[in-house]
Amino acid sequence: MTDPAQNLETYLVGGAVRDQIMGFEVKDRDWVVVGATAKKMLKLGFKQVGKNFPVFLHPSTGEEYALARAERKTAKGYHGFEFDSHCQITLQQDLQRRDLTINAMAMDRQGNLIDPFGGQRDIKEKIIRHVSDAFKEDPVRVLRVARFAARYAGKGYRVAADTQAMMVDMVDNGEVDALVAERVWQEMHASLQEKHCAVFFRELRNCGALEKILPEIDALFGVPQTEKYHPEIDTGIHILMSLDAADRLTDNPINLFAVLVHDLGKALTPVSELPSHRGHEKRGLKPIKQLCERLNVPSQYRSFALKVCEFHLHCHRIGQLKATTVMRLLEKFDGFRKPELIDGFALCCLADKQGRSGHEQENHDQMNLLLEYHRAALAVDGGKVANQVRQQANAGNNTDAKITGAKIKAAIRKQRIAAIAKVIANGKLQTALRPRLS
Ligand code: ATP
Ligand code: MG
Numbered sequence: 001m002t003d004p005a006q007n008l009e010t011y012l013v014g015g016a017v018r019d020q021i022m023g024f025e026v027k028d029r030d031w032v033v034v035g036a037t038a039k040k041m042l043k044l045g046f047k048q049v050g051k052n053f054p055v056f057l058h059p060s061t062g063e064e065y066a067l068a069r070a071e072r073k074t075a076k077g078y079h080g081f082e083f084d085s086h087c088q089i090t091l092q093q094d095l096q097r098r099d100l101t102i103n104a105m106a107m108d109r110q111g112n113l114i115d116p117f118g119g120q121r122d123i124k125e126k127i128i129r130h131v132s133d134a135f136k137e138d139p140v141r142v143l144r145v146a147r148f149a150a151r152y153a154g155k156g157y158r159v160a161a162d163t164q165a166m167m168v169d170m171v172d173n174g175e176v177d178a179l180v181a182e183r184v185w186q187e188m189h190a191s192l193q194e195k196h197c198a199v200f201f202r203e204l205r206n207c208g209a210l211e212k213i214l215p216e217i218d219a220l221f222g223v224p225q226t227e228k229y230h231p232e233i234d235t236g237i238h239i240l241m242s243l244d245a246a247d248r249l250t251d252n253p254i255n256l257f258a259v260l261v262h263d264l265g266k267a268l269t270p271v272s273e274l275p276s277h278r279g280h281e282k283r284g285l286k287p288i289k290q291l292c293e294r295l296n297v298p299s300q301y302r303s304f305a306l307k308v309c310e311f312h313l314h315c316h317r318i319g320q321l322k323a324t325t326v327m328r329l330l331e332k333f334d335g336f337r338k339p340e341l342i343d344g345f346a347l348c349c350l351a352d353k354q355g356r357s358g359h360e361q362e363n364h365d366q367m368n369l370l371l372e373y374h375r376a377a378l379a380v381d382g383g384k385v386a387n388q389v390r391q392q393a394n395a396g397n398n399t400d401a402k403i404t405g406a407k408i409k410a411a412i413r414k415q416r417i418a419a420i421a422k423v424i425a426n427g428k429l430q431t432a433l434r435p436r437l438s
Contacts, residue, residue, distance in 0.1 A: 008036055015028070017107050018102045033068065034087075068089040069089055099145075100129060100145070102148075104117045117132075150194040205221065241357070246259045246355075263280065281309060289302070304341065318369050
């Protein structure tokens, strides 16, 4: 079959061109079609994606082909867009409506670069820069700038001063208030998986958007902590440093989200108690719930984050806990059915520990001890314990399955506690265990 795209004037655009020029692996390829109509696309066998959106899927590659379009702003927020997409729209017009110069380049079928807004120059100079004044018409772009800054921070990229100024304007004139929860979570979630996710939050704070979008996190900046434990003092800085530490340990967004919100309670500490934050673990639950509700954060993220918040001090005190307390902790995280949650918890606590000035290389001892307790408890052979209890029940002529079931449960629990107690009695790590982290 011949390629139906051959009958069209098509250009590779957006992320694919950017990634190719930056020397990164190209993930998905998006195309722009100039001089065509929806009718023509359908006739060539392309499938229209949305009813009113001029985007089509290639019948065999499944790649996206969008008719060249220009945007006109009609109202506040991004519902207020109208698209002009007809066969007279030029490639240049289509590129002009894009957010950033690095995202506004195109490549023709022969591999020639079309770069009317200096994308290549900005890649060379490592600058994230808006394409035109139209940037300020879509608040999602504020989030996108912060996300790309998080992605490329390690490469030395920074946001252009005039782009930054425009973002400040968009916050000041209320444009950012029009962001809907879904898009905030979507961009935030993607950013948590970028290389330096702390930069996403730092950029949002720099332009004032953090206060509007994530006030619970913004409120941590300026809140002091005890210098002895937190030489960085500022709680907001501590959170950014903890995210940096977490980024070195994992790219699992569930863990990163938990690290982000684990200290929200510190913004609610009564002033008279500062810089101490006694009770912040419990106090943090409400703002986490509030944030999750507002942004429709998936329940998996929410429930794990709540537990990390409530119990993170347990991990820091792990060496002083009694076996029964350790057991309750493991149960709270459902650590016998979902062992990976204990790994995640240990990791979040380590990130919290390493997220402090001068403590970036802090050892893994507490984390390893928690994992060793967990391993010991997991090693209890539940089947064997169950058989013993059943045999005893039979010998005693007790045939009530419910009672036996409860006895089995209690016996397994007891043995798990005994296994943890044995590790405690041993007094130290039996082996130099490496963390079970992915
Ligand atoms: P990623 O690597 O994260 O996919 P991307 O640049 O490909 O990055 P997409 O969301 O896939 O991002 O968008 C494809 C292209 O569409 C972008 O490169 C950009 O040119 C344009 N674009 C996307 N969202 C916007 C927006 N809100 N405003 C302007 N242009 C946008
Ligand atoms: Mg893309």
